[in-house]
Amino acid sequence: MSRFLLPLVIFIVLAGFLFVGLGLNPRDVPSPLIGKPAPAFTLPQLHNEKKNFSPADMKGQVWMLNVWASWCVSCREEHPVLMELAQRNIVPIYGLDYKDKPEDGKLWLARGGDPYVLSVMDREGRIGIDYGVYGVPETYVIDKQGVIRYKHTGPVTQLSLIEKILPLVAELQKK
Amino acid sequence: MKKLFILMLCMLPTFAMAGEAQDMAADPVLEKRMIGLAEKLRCLVCQNESLASSHADLAEDLRREVRELMQKGMSDQEILDYLVARYGDFVLYEPPMKSYTMLLWFGPFALLFVAGLGLVMQLRKRRETVPEANLTPEAHQRAAALLNEEDKS
Numbered sequence: 001m002s003r004f005l006l007p008l009v010i011f012i013v014l015a016g017f018l019f020v021g022l023g024l025n026p027r028d029v030p031s032p033l034i035g036k037p038a039p040a041f042t043l044p045q046l047h048n049e050k051k052n053f054s055p056a057d058m059k060g061q062v063w064m065l066n067v068w069a070s071w072c073v074s075c076r077e078e079h080p081v082l083m084e085l086a087q088r089n090i091v092p093i094y095g096l097d098y099k100d101k102p103e104d105g106k107l108w109l110a111r112g113g114d115p116y117v118l119s120v121m122d123r124e125g126r127i128g129i130d131y132g133v134y135g136v137p138e139t140y141v142i143d144k145q146g147v148i149r150y151k152h153t154g155p156v157t158q159l160s161l162i163e164k165i166l167p168l169v170a171e172l173q174k175k
Numbered sequence: 176m177k178k179l180f181i182l183m184l185c186m187l188p189t190f191a192m193a194g195e196a197q198d199m200a201a202d203p204v205l206e207k208r209m210i211g212l213a214e215k216l217r218c219l220v221c222q223n224e225s226l227a228s229s230h231a232d233l234a235e236d237l238r239r240e241v242r243e244l245m246q247k248g249m250s251d252q253e254i255l256d257y258l259v260a261r262y263g264d265f266v267l268y269e270p271p272m273k274s275y276t277m278l279l280w281f282g283p284f285a286l287l288f289v290a291g292l293g294l295v296m297q298l299r300k301r302r303e304t305v306p307e308a309n310l311t312p313e314a315h316q317r318a319a320a321l322l323n324e325e326d327k328s
Binding site for chain 1: 261263264
């Protein structure tokens with residue numbers, strides 16, 4: 001009997017590891033930027049190129065930075081979620097139009113609606129590199145001190161809003 | 176004099192080529208260094224490709240970034256630190272030695288050790304259960320004869 005016990009235990013442990021592995025998302029790379037100040041930038045605004053925006057302007061407010069592009073397919077998926085969130089006026093969403101032509105970006109927002117307070121243009125993707133962007137869309141929650149508190153990779157869903165983002169925003173706004 | 180002129184004419188194309196090559200790759204030495212470093216880095220879009228071999232948009236941007244950092248005079252290690260600060264240890268193909276990567280680095284050796292230990296124990300146990308046969312000289316001879324017979328057939 002004990003002859004079979006050890007292989008059986010090894011098999012169960014191995015199967016357990018493999019089963020957990022099936023549920024993990026290999027695309028979800030933990031960001032080293034959580035808990036660090038949001039990288040500074042000064043970029044021209046999409047709808048008013050003469051005006052700049054910089055994360056420093058947002059000191060004292062909890063805000064979300066959403067990286068999007070008109071060429072990004074998954075952005076279409078999250079767009080209605082962001083539109084609804086913007087209408088609820090809970091937290092301001094700022095957009096980073098990543099590696100996009102300004103006219104394409106503007107057209108995309110004109111067609112689908114604009115959930116952003118404003119968007120800035122990162123035409124060459126340099127600010128994206130500073131933020132560790134590797135797959136659009138990505139969303140950052142930034143606190144009143146300008147520290148990145150959460151990063152969501154991939155389209156924001158109602159579930160991720162309810163479970164993670166909104167409770168965190170509420171908590172940060174109280175501080 | 177004529178010979179010298181012909182020789183000079185023959186050498187002209189080599190100058191032309193050198194000029195052209197310089198235009199195409201701004202600095203071949205830097206390009207080689209960049210590719211060497213990019214081979215140690217993972218492309219985050221196609222995760223099983225190195226930054227050097229990937230054609231993803233982001234990989235091209237990151238190669239440009241590495242090239243520019245090298246032009247600024249940053250060392251290879253400084254550039255690796257720069258990328259790790261943005262993309263995490265995941266960007267390195269070789270995981271760094273840290274408390275939570277100990278299992279990854281030494282786990283296989285631990286498994287090998289345990290397996291070796293098991294093998295030694297098993298062999299010892301077998302030696303105990305299969306006793307040495309104490310044969311009389313005659314029995315030994317008979318056994319040898321039987322074995323020889325089998326060899327011939």
